[in-house]
Amino acid sequence: MSCYRAVFIAVMVATALNSHSAWPQVHNRIIDSLKRRLMLTPADTNRTRLLLQIGQLYYDHYKVDRQDRSYSDVRKQPDLLDSAIGYARQVVGLPVATYQLPQKAEALYLLAECYSFGESYDSIRTISYYQQALKAFKQVGSKPRTARVLHSLANIVRLRIGAQQALPLFMEELAIQQSYRDTTIYLTLERIGFLHQTMGNYQLALQAYQQSLRLAEHSNNLSYLEDIYADLAMIYETLGDYQAAITILKKRLGIESPKAINQVAGDHIRLLNLYKITHQLPQARQQALTIIELARQDPNHESINLTSYLAQSYVFLGQYERAEPLYKHLFPIYEKSNNFTGLTNFNKHVGELYWLTRRFEQARYFYQIALTASQQGRFPDEAVSIHRALFQIDSAQGNLRSALQHFQLATAINDSLFNQTKNRQFEELRTQYETEQKDKDLHLQNQRIQVLSQQQQLQTQQSQQDRLVRNSIGLGAFMLLLLLGLTYNRYRLKQRSNQQLQHQHELLQAQQHQLQAQHQELQAHQQVLHTQQNQIHHKNQDLQRLLDEQERLMKEIHHRVKNNLQVVMSLLNSQASYLSDNAALSAIQQSQHRVQAMALIHQKLYQAQGIARIRMDDYIQEVVAYLQESYELPQPIGFAVQVEPIELDVIQAVPLGLIINEAITNALKYAFPNGRTGRVSLGFMRMGETSYELTIQDDGVGLPPDFDPSRSQSLGMTLIQGFSDQLGGQLSIISQAGLTIQLTFSEKELTSFGSHNHYGYH
Known part of the structure; x- marks a missing residue:
């Protein structure tokens, strides 16, 4: 059994027995064991593999802590990520031969993962290491690992650069997955659909979502089915096919899986709005009543989304006096939010309440806030509906000039959206045609490959059958001998165990009489010890409080010293920018290195469990x-x-x-x-x-x-x-x-x- 497989089994056993105490202890023992082996291992492939395993174990340890602890507790252990980065860098920095390239590729991917989150987050380094890992895995020829790196790289590019640049990466991942028939290809199709939706290519997004759904229905992945149904419903609603959106949302609600109340209520509020658009008022009323019933499980209105859904339901039912206190309860929360989508929708709903109760100035106030948020978030379709609402308010109050301005703005934005839609539809048709042509070429190529594969399979099938017969006979004989040996061994062990049990039984009887006498004596001492233990316990509590306070103060001192040293480094760096003399610059740089060496000591001190010992x-x-x-x-x-x-x-x-x-x-x-x-x-x-x-x-x-x-x-x-x-x-x-x-x-x-x-x- 290889070292890597032994480590993997040990970690899996620790996870199975775990919990939050067993995992770190077993994990640390494994890491210490690998470090001892590393000291005795020469610079070859085995050493490279050990370095990579230690780095991966530190990274896995950090991820477990990230899941099991609060964010503040995780921040106390950044050394786990730093250690993972340090060992991965050692692998990358070694002179790599051809047979060590897979380990280097894994180390580059580990570095990218480490820099993708936590206090070490650095998007530029993350993208660079992903690109290097992608190149290395392509050289190795590992298609599954190449596809995985492409998926991670595409996600970070989408977040930091844009959907337009991320789409080719997902398409390349899709092509690689198709070449080896990956069973999780539906996840990639969902990402492609999401990018098309983000860029406004709704027809292409719909096609990708539908393909993903067809493949996912065979996977029995209920959580993913819920997500893809939500995406499809949004696309149908955007395209104006409201009945299809209603059908999809009903399927989503029909999935039997554990769901949060917020999620269920969110689906019902979407159905309520769709029924309102299609003038199916009895069905809309039923959705509102369902939301009110769900909200009874949250009587204190701690859930923001559920409270908003409940207020919207009351407005639809005409129970305005119940909706208004809920909106007032939510207003301070949304007032501090920087989420333009949430700000736009919330203030639109509040404005609608005051419009329906004919309090026009208050309605205008909230619609203006919603308009500002929609402009900051670049939601032109929302701006159209808000301008129309303001047009109605000004018309009701007789402000004809202002009403005309809002009407003209709504018309202009709507015309612009119409032209964009037409251009987007033309682009989608062109892209769809090119895609179909490529699919036809790929289909012909796959047919040729299948013919060649079938010929090769026919040639190898006969030899495989002969080999299988020989192996089966040999394996059967070996298993029979093994079974006989195990049976005899169990018989001998049972005899020996019976003899030992008889001897132990006699010893236990003699010891039992002694224990009975000792038990009476111990009961007399127990009462005295109990009183002494209570006194010691109270003293220990007082001492522990003093020690905790001392340790907290010492860590604060080390933290501040480390921050002051970082300020010194920044001052040295600023001074260096004004120097042109190489000797002076070299002196500044050496001083920075000395300060960094001291600052690292204090960083380790305030992060460590103790306050005066450093792991060298x-x-x-x-x-x-x-x-x-x-x-x-x-x-x-x-x-x-x-x-x-x-x-x-x-x-x-x-x-x-x-x-x-x-x-x-x-x-x-x-x-x-x-x-x-x-x-x-x-x-x-x-x-x-x-x-x-x-x-x-x-x-x-x-x-x-x-x-x-x-x-x-x-x-x-x-x-x-x-x-x-x-x-x-x-x-x-x-x-x-x-x-x-x-x-x-x-x-x-x-x-x-x-x-x-x-x-x-x-």
């Missing part, structure tokens, strides 16, 4: 990744990082992080001149119970022959020696076949640079 494996990985990205050298520089899962006090983590920052910065700036390629290795190992060793090595040009590190006046070397002294460690710098910096220190040894009672930067 995750921290060092992120520092190395940050420096690797900061120095975009033209030549490839490989990185090998091996860090044991060690936790250090913040007093030692800060100087250690700054030493790593200085050493890697010097290697990237000076070790590989003139486009020279090379490799940088970093190791942080536990040498004893409280002693550690840091090794940073590169295979670059090394130090000049006459260079004495102990007498160097360079800031970087001075900082390395100073922070080594602060750690109370032994520093050695060896320049042979490159440069090796080795630091050995103990956790208990701190110099006057810092102590556990005082924390500062020196």
Whole structure:
């Protein structure tokens, strides 16, 4: 069984036993186990696979936390996504051979997924990584994975760029799915229909929805059927086929599946409006009564949508005195909303109430708000109906000039919509003709492929049947022997178990008499212990409150320190924009790297469970990744990082992080001149119970022959020696076949640079 399959089974078992406590514990044990294996695995395909598995497990862990926790709780664990990104970047950064391309493709897709949501959200990086993953999967030849990447890329392009650019991506996904007969092709057709609907191509959208529905009816996916029925009803309503929309909505209501009250009431309000348009007033009245019955399940009107539907039902039934308080209840909520669709519809409904009760000034006020929202949201069809309502109000009040203006505006917008519809219908006919021509060509090509496939199947069918007979005979003999062996083994185990049970029974009888005497003695002590436990419990509660308050204050301090360091980095960056001297710019950049190394410490502190211990494996990985990205050298520089899962006090983590920052910065700036390629290795190992060793090595040009590190006046070397002294460690710098910096220190040894009672930067 492969390592990947073993990890998958373990995660599935943890999920099955879970719940919210079992999953993280099992998940963390699996991750720690893979990290230990990673330290012993050389740089080959197995190492690449382990890096990818660890990154995927961190990403899965984040998704589970995102589902099971509130948004505020998830924000406390951004290190899960950061860890997933760090391991995926290691896979992408490795020199990839042909046989490692599938792992690189998966790592690129994982990076795109990580940057697509959470605090790490970055749409530009998301699109870039999706495009790189798409290219890699095409090279691998994996059609299902290619289709999946296309689907994700098309969705992000639709949201960030537009439907026009996303449509070709969905069409390419559809073609790939058709080539290998994907059973979920109806989901892609629904997306294509939605894009056509967004662009106003209603006939093409209707065709895509109908094709999707025909395929989905065989899948027994009730949730999706509800969604596609809703889309079809909206298209039919837009095209003016109200009876078809009514029929579709009835089918949607007839699906037997768990539904929210809001959803059911929403379908009934749509039916009510459609019956009003088609003048089927008894049926409309029945829908209003049904909504009132559903609203009784929400007596406090906590649901905004359900309350709005109830108010509309009362208006239709002429019970205006019941509708008005509901609208007043909703008004403060909608007043703060930035949803132009909701603002337009709500204020139209309120304006209709005041129009029907002949309170014209109040009706005008709400219709004007609805008009402004429709203009901001670019809803010209809504603007037409609002202008017509304002025309009626002005006519009723005798404001003829204003009424004429509203009538002219409604006519002009309606004429513009009519011309757009005609142009869109012409474009749809042209697109439909081109699509039919392509479908005919594809049909002829598929027929040729089917003929060739049938010939090949006839040739291989006979050989497969012969092979099946031989395999069946061998498998039957093997299963028979296995069954006999298992039966004999079970017989021997049963005999041995009976003997052990008899012996244990005798021992239990002897122990039972002893336990009875001990039980009486324990009952006497139990009362005394109970009193003492109550006292201890009260003291523990007081101590816990003090500890929680202390930890909260410490995390707030670390958070503010991290924010202040980010301000320092921003100031340095602003100062750099005014400098032209390369030496000054380099000094600014090195200062930014040092500040980032310290800021990352404080970020880890206020995100971690504790307040004074840093997990050095995750921290060092992120520092190395940050420096690797900061120095975009033209030549490839490989990185090998091996860090044991060690936790250090913040007093030692800060100087250690700054030493790593200085050493890697010097290697990237000076070790590989003139486009020279090379490799940088970093190791942080536990040498004893409280002693550690840091090794940073590169295979670059090394130090000049006459260079004495102990007498160097360079800031970087001075900082390395100073922070080594602060750690109370032994520093050695060896320049042979490159440069090796080795630091050995103990956790208990701190110099006057810092102590556990005082924390500062020196």
